Amino acid sequence: MRKAEVVGPLRIFTVLAMLVSVASTALGQDGGAHATQVVKSTSSLVIVPTLVRAQSGELIRDLDAEHFRLADNGVEQNVYLQQVENEPLAVVVLIQIGGAASSELSNYGKLDSIVRSILGTSPSRLALISFDSHVRQIWAFPPRVDGVEYALTHQAVGDKGAAVRDAVRCGINILQNQPAQFRRIILLLSQEKDSSSESRFADVVRDVARSGTTIYSFTFSSDGTRRKSHTTKPQRRSVGDLPSSPDASELAAESGGERVRFSGEDDLEQKMSIVREDIRSGYILSFHPSAPTSGLHKISVEVVQQKDLLNVLARKNYWLD
Numbered sequence: 001m002r003k004a005e006v007v008g009p010l011r012i013f014t015v016l017a018m019l020v021s022v023a024s025t026a027l028g029q030d031g032g033a034h035a036t037q038v039v040k041s042t043s044s045l046v047i048v049p050t051l052v053r054a055q056s057g058e059l060i061r062d063l064d065a066e067h068f069r070l071a072d073n074g075v076e077q078n079v080y081l082q083q084v085e086n087e088p089l090a091v092v093v094l095i096q097i098g099g100a101a102s103s104e105l106s107n108y109g110k111l112d113s114i115v116r117s118i119l120g121t122s123p124s125r126l127a128l129i130s131f132d133s134h135v136r137q138i139w140a141f142p143p144r145v146d147g148v149e150y151a152l153t154h155q156a157v158g159d160k161g162a163a164v165r166d167a168v169r170c171g172i173n174i175l176q177n178q179p180a181q182f183r184r185i186i187l188l189l190s191q192e193k194d195s196s197s198e199s200r201f202a203d204v205v206r207d208v209a210r211s212g213t214t215i216y217s218f219t220f221s222s223d224g225t226r227r228k229s230h231t232t233k234p235q236r237r238s239v240g241d242l243p244s245s246p247d248a249s250e251l252a253a254e255s256g257g258e259r260v261r262f263s264g265e266d267d268l269e270q271k272m273s274i275v276r277e278d279i280r281s282g283y284i285l286s287f288h289p290s291a292p293t294s295g296l297h298k299i300s301v302e303v304v305q306q307k308d309l310l311n312v313l314a315r316k317n318y319w320l321d
Contacts, residue, residue, distance in 0.1 A: 044292050046072075047212050048285040049084075049183065049256055050301055050314040051278055059281050060310060063303065070285055071300045077287040084282045086122035089185055090141070090178040091115070092171040096190040098132020098158030104220045105155050107265040108189070112149040114269060115187070118276045125182065127174055128152060133161020133196035140174045161196035164188070164248050165204045172211050184213040185279065186257075192219045192247050201250075208255045209296060209319040216275050217252035221263040256315030285314070294320055 048070065052060040065081035093115060097105065119126060128139040128148045136158060139148045168186065175184045194201075208215065249259040258275055262268040285301065301314040 044288050044320070046287055046289060046297075046299075046318050048287075048299060048301065048314050049214055049282055050285050050312065051282040052303055053311045053313075055309060055311070059277070060303075061281060063283065067303050067305055068283075068285060069302050069304050070287060072287070072289050073291070073297050074300075075290060077290060080286045082284040082286070084280060084284060086120065087284070088123040088125075088179070088182040089119060089279075090125045090127075090175055090182040091119065091185045091187060092127045092129060092175060093152065094167045094171055094186060094188045094190065095128070095130045095152070095155060096132070096158075096162055096164070096167075097130050097136065097155045099160050099162040099195060100191045101132075101162070101189075101220070102157040104189075105157065107220075107262075107268055108153055108155070109265060110269050111152040114272045114276075115152060116149070118187075118272070118279060120280065123182075125178060127171075129167055129170055129174075130155055130158070131163050131167040131170075132158030133163055135163065135167055135170050138170065138174065141178070162191050162194060163196040163198075164190050164194040165197035165199040165201060165251075167197075168215065168251055169199050169204050169207055172207050172213050175213055176211060183284075184211060186213055186215045186255075187218070188215055188248055188252070189218045189220075190248050192249060194247065204251065205254050205317075206296065206319055208251065209315075209317045210321075212315075212318070213255060214315070215252045215255040215257040216279075217248040217257065217259045218268065218271065219248055219259075219261050221261050254316050256313060258313065289320070292320055 050068070052063060054060060065079055068079050068081065070077050070079050093111075095101075095108070115126065125141045126145045126148050127141045128137075128151055130136045130151075137151075139151060142148065167190075168188065171186045175186075178184065252259045258278065260271045260275065262271050289297065297318050297320065299315060299317055301312050303310045303312055
């Protein structure tokens with residue numbers, strides 16, 4: 001195993017290049033009216049937010065860099081480690097207001113206070129996007145967030161559609177101009193399946209891989225749908241393969257985020273409080289690819305030198321142009 005290093009946030013972030021936008025036609029996609037751009041990374045430093053839990057579900061907080069083994073397309077990399085404390089956050093909340101979500105809007109009465117608790121006291125920026133069959137309204141990181149907080153709990157019912165992929169792509173686009181030291185997060189409240197998007201699933205996954213955005217998916221339970229609090233078991237795929245099922249949970253899994261089902265206002269508050277703790281209690285791994293070839297790269301992260309079996313949640317891929 002190669003020697004790992006521990007560095008502080010200043011060293012990590014000073015080598016980050018700013019993310020810039022390019023036309024989505026570079027991917028051969030039109031992407032819809034609100035998804036006309038994708039994010040391209042100009043830096044070879046790859047950031048990998050990582051969460052480690054015991055089998056009991058307890059968060060593991062005392063690991064060092066030498067406890068992590070990270071592979072890029074199967075090749076082990078030198079890893080830098082930063083523990084998450086009060087890192088700056090850029091958060092986009094995506095709220096579905098149409099389709100099956102119309103009956104869920106009454107459960108969002110505490111969403112403003114919940115989101116505020118996720119942001120905490122560290123430097124943070126907040127944006128909001130509402131959507132049904134199309135992206136409807138965008139509050140794109142206004143300097144005053146009181147209007148956004150009000151809108152979180154006062155949404156009108158939309159049409160019968162659910163353009164989940166288009167909304168995620170729009171969220172990534174407005175995250176792209178945030179400072180490099182801000183961790184990019186999407187909180188997605190929606191039904192599981194997309195029903196209206198123009199964007200292809202594979203293209204959204206590539207945008208997520210390019211931008212380094214972490215998606216936390218909160219899907220409401222429906223009759224006959226089994227509830228899970230956290231679904232983190234990885235699916236094995238060949239390098240370069242992308243998932244084919246176009247649902248919110250898969251987008252979250254690809255990004256290294258969490259997939260949560262909720263039923264009602266109290267359950268949503270409880271599940272979001274768990275995710276809040278996870279966001280503030282993880283690790284930030286980073287590495288310079290030893291073979292920085294263009295295209296999609298598969299990332300695998302595991303914990304070594306530990307007696308107990310641990311569950312590791314980390315982003316599954318990244319993209320280099």
